[in-house]
Amino acid sequence: xxxxxxxxxxxxxxxxxxxxxxxxxxxxxxxxxxxxxxxxxxxxxxxxxxxxxxxxxxxxxxxxxxxxxxxxxxxxxxxxxxxxxxxxxxxxxxxxxxxxxxxxxxxxxxxxxxxxxxxxxxxxxxxxxxxxxxxxxxxxxxxxxxxxxxxxxxxxxxxxxxxxxxxxxxxxxxxxxxxxxxxxxxxxxxxxxxxxxxxxxxxxxxxxxxxxxxxxxxxxxxxxxxxxxxxxxxxxxxxxxxxxxxxxxxxxxxxxxxxxxxxxxxxxxxxx
Amino acid sequence: xxxxxxxxxxxxxxxxxxxxxxxxxxxxxxxxxxxxxxxxxxxxxxxxxxxxxxxxxxxxxxxxxxxxxxxxxxxxxxxxxxxxxxxxxxxxxxxxxxxxxxxxxxxxxxxxxxxxxxxxxxxxxxxxxxxxxxxxxxxxxxxxxxxxxxxxxxxxxxxxxxxxxxxxxxxxxxxxxxxxxxxxxxxxxxxxxxxxxxxxxxxxxxxxxxxxxxxxxxxxxxxxxxxxxxxxxxxxxxxxxxxxxxxxxxxxxxxxxxxxxxxxxxxxxxxxxxxxxxxxxxx
Numbered sequence: 001x002x003x004x005x006x007x008x009x010x011x012x013x014x015x016x017x018x019x020x021x022x023x024x025x026x027x028x029x030x031x032x033x034x035x036x037x038x039x040x041x042x043x044x045x046x047x048x049x050x051x052x053x054x055x056x057x058x059x060x061x062x063x064x065x066x067x068x069x070x071x072x073x074x075x076x077x078x079x080x081x082x083x084x085x086x087x088x089x090x091x092x093x094x095x096x097x098x099x100x101x102x103x104x105x106x107x108x109x110x111x112x113x114x115x116x117x118x119x120x121x122x123x124x125x126x127x128x129x130x131x132x133x134x135x136x137x138x139x140x141x142x143x144x145x146x147x148x149x150x151x152x153x154x155x156x157x158x159x160x161x162x163x164x165x166x167x168x169x170x171x172x173x174x175x176x177x178x179x180x181x182x183x184x185x186x187x188x189x190x191x192x193x194x195x196x197x198x199x200x201x202x203x204x205x206x207x208x209x210x211x212x213x214x215x216x217x218x219x220x221x222x223x224x225x226x227x228x229x230x231x232x233x234x235x236x237x238x239x240x241x242x243x244x245x246x247x248x249x250x251x252x253x254x255x256x257x258x259x260x261x262x263x264x265x266x267x268x269x270x271x272x
Numbered sequence: 273x274x275x276x277x278x279x280x281x282x283x284x285x286x287x288x289x290x291x292x293x294x295x296x297x298x299x300x301x302x303x304x305x306x307x308x309x310x311x312x313x314x315x316x317x318x319x320x321x322x323x324x325x326x327x328x329x330x331x332x333x334x335x336x337x338x339x340x341x342x343x344x345x346x347x348x349x350x351x352x353x354x355x356x357x358x359x360x361x362x363x364x365x366x367x368x369x370x371x372x373x374x375x376x377x378x379x380x381x382x383x384x385x386x387x388x389x390x391x392x393x394x395x396x397x398x399x400x401x402x403x404x405x406x407x408x409x410x411x412x413x414x415x416x417x418x419x420x421x422x423x424x425x426x427x428x429x430x431x432x433x434x435x436x437x438x439x440x441x442x443x444x445x446x447x448x449x450x451x452x453x454x455x456x457x458x459x460x461x462x463x464x465x466x467x468x469x470x471x472x473x474x475x476x477x478x479x480x481x482x483x484x485x486x487x488x489x490x491x492x493x494x495x496x497x498x499x500x501x502x503x504x505x506x507x508x509x510x511x512x513x514x515x516x517x518x519x520x521x522x523x524x525x526x527x528x529x530x531x532x533x534x535x536x537x538x539x540x541x542x543x544x545x546x547x548x549x550x551x552x553x554x555x
Contacts, residue, residue: 091362159399163461165360167412167468168389177415182402 026253033250036243041251046213046229052240056248058215059224062130063252065216066209066225067198069134070141075191077138078145079180086153087175099150105143111203113139118207130216130223133209140204141194148190152183185267192263196256202227226252308333308502309354309472314368316349318361323349325526326368331519333471336494336503338513338534341523341549347506350523351474354504355391356384372472389416392465392501396477398457400449400464405432405441408449408460412468427467435463436493455486462493466501473497475505479512491516510550514538522546 041055081102085095117136122128156179164174180187210222211232226248233245309331316324324346331337339347352358353370356377370377377387389412400408409431410424418424428445432438437459441452449460458478465473475494479487494503494516507513513520513534520537522530522545530537530546541547548554 157399159395159397160401162357162360162393162395163399163401163464164411164415166355166357166388166393166395167415167464168385168387169411169415170385173415177411178401 029246029249029253032243032246033248036247037250041244041247045215046233046244047240049236049238049241056224056226056229056244056251058212059226059229059248060251061216062209062212062223063199063225063227065130065219066133066137066205066223067195069130069219070137070198071191071195073134073138074142074145074194078142079149079187081146082149082153083175083180086150087171087179098146102143102146105139106147109203110140110201111206113137114204114206114208117204122208125220127220128208128210128222130209130219130221133205133223133225134219136204136208137198137201140201141198144194144197145187145190148193149183149187152186152190153179155186156182188267189263192259192267196259199259200227200252200256202231206231226255305333306330308372309504310369310371310374311350312369312371314350314353314366314370316346316353316358316366317364319363323526327523327528329521329528329531331502331504333502334498334500335519336498336505336517337519337521338517339504339506339521339523340508340510340513341529342554343508344525345523346526347521347523348476351476351504351506354472354474355388355393357388357393359384389468390470391472391474392462392468392470394458394461394465394473394475394478396480398454398461398481400452400457400460402448402450404446405449405452405460406445408464409467412464416468431463431467432460434466434497435459436489436496437463453486455482455489458482458486458490459493462490462497466497471502473501473503475503477506477508480508487512510538522549524549 038055040053041057042060043057044053044055045058046056047054081098085098089095113136116139117132121132121135125132160178160182161174164178169177205225206228209225209228211228212222212224216223230245230248230252233241233248236242307330309329311327311329311331314324314327315322327346327350339351341347349358353366354372354377358364366378372390375382401411403411406428409428410418413424413427429438429442432441437456440456441460444451449457452460458481462473462478478494479490482490491512494505497503505513505517517534520532520534521528522537522541522543524545530541530543532542536542537546538550541550
């Protein structure tokens with residue numbers, strides 16, 4: 001009895017301990033980031049070194065643009081690959097290879113994605129660009145989207161497929177009209193996870209999109225992002241820029257958290 | 273592919289639709305239709321395992337034929353061969369042949385999609401799609417390229433009436449089918465199965481998940497539907513077999529042991545195994 005209580009107590013204590021770092025981070029970011037929060041942060045450019053005022057609207061835009069580019073690349077590729085390996089050829093060597101590589105890719109350090117995009121896009125196009133950053137992020141999130149989509153498709157009841165084939169549907173019709181719609185909430189959750197992952201990454205965009213002091217006017221030029229802004233400004237010797245970095249952290253954390261909460265709310269599993 | 277069912281002479285049900293038939297086998301079956309579905313020395317394999325050992329069977333049209341036998345006897349496997357649903361499982365193969373109207377269903381010229389449109393199937397666990405009641409019934413038509421609204425509306429009403437479900441759901445056709453009761457869901461699945469006007473209706477233990485009242489409704493429906501459809505029903509419930517079917521096939525360990533009129537199977541079977549199973553001595 002005593003032993004039982006002791007173990008229960010230990011579990012509770014340890015669970016609270018895991019909350020500790022998370023809560024400290026949130027408190028720290030809010031305390032340091034909140035003072036500067038105003039509309040200016042979202043609508044203005046950063047001040048020159050040593051000056052004060054302004055914000056990081058261009059970095060927010062840049063992050064959004066690059067996340068969108070990465071989604072444009074990774075979402076169709078990820079979902080269609082998942083459809084192939086789960087619906088068309090679940091036991092083929094190609095599918096096993098895709099599955100294996102996707103799992104491997106989830107473990108690849110994000111900086112490697114950056115290095116690859118640098119070599120593949122920046123070197124060949126001779127430009128740092130939002131496109132290059134998007135490609136790096138796409139490589140990063142492709143396995144997430146592929147694997148969560150595969151899980152989502154696997155979760156679709158076999159009886160739906162049977163019913164559809166039973167009335168004479170083709171595999172394409174079955175997938176398009178029955179399986180994908182049913183799997184969509186779970187797939188969307190995966191995409192939202194990917195969004196929050198991509199928005200927060202620094203390494204892949206650091207030497208692909210580089211950084212910019214100006215508003216983004218084209219996807220073929222160097223582009224600012226929140227994460228690189230934090231990295232750059234935090235290492236500057238100017239008090240105001242460091243404060244800006246804190247505020248950018250708060251904005252980023254809020255964005256990521258909101259995406260997560262929204263995806264849970266909108267796409268939570270349907271009641272059956 | 274459009275629904276050209278009505279124009280095809282290969283579908284005799286339509287031709288004699290208006291003749292409501294009594295149940296007595298002997299005086300109503302036209303001789304040409306006693307071997308509507310023919311199973312010739314049919315063997316079936318899951319990988320290396322042979323689960324049907326050369327079955328021979330002739331199933332008449334517009335009758336209810338039930339397949340009975342203990343679990344694993346191959347009755348469901350045979351049923352799922354009539355519309356080639358077993359082909360969805362990797363590593364299966366067959367020997368022998370199954371013909372419908374004298375045409376082999378395995379003939380290279382037979383498209384499996386077209387075959388499945390001619391053969392409706394009702395599954396053990398009711399499986400309406402997670403869409404509206406209306407959407408469920410028009411699904412077979414929509415995938416066949418039928419988009420005419422009035423035609424779809426008409427089909428929904430016809431099928432729901434045939435499935436004795438119209439009065440219960442006519443005011444909520446556009447609500448989710450998942451809100452129906454278990455018995456209603458299964459009748460909806462029957463309505464969906466007959467939407468593309470099939471000739472044959474395969475039912476794989478359609479009542480095993482239903483309560484007795486819902487079961488009674490589905491059984492009534494089966495008896496009603498056989499005017500227009502050739503029905504093959506797999507059941508574990510021997511009372512059900514005797515209530516709804518005119519012909520009964522008893523399977524055991526992948527062999528067809530006995531096939532005869534239901535009345536005879538249940539009162540005076542010619543094989544000892546059948547008698548032992550019917551009386552509950554094994555299985």
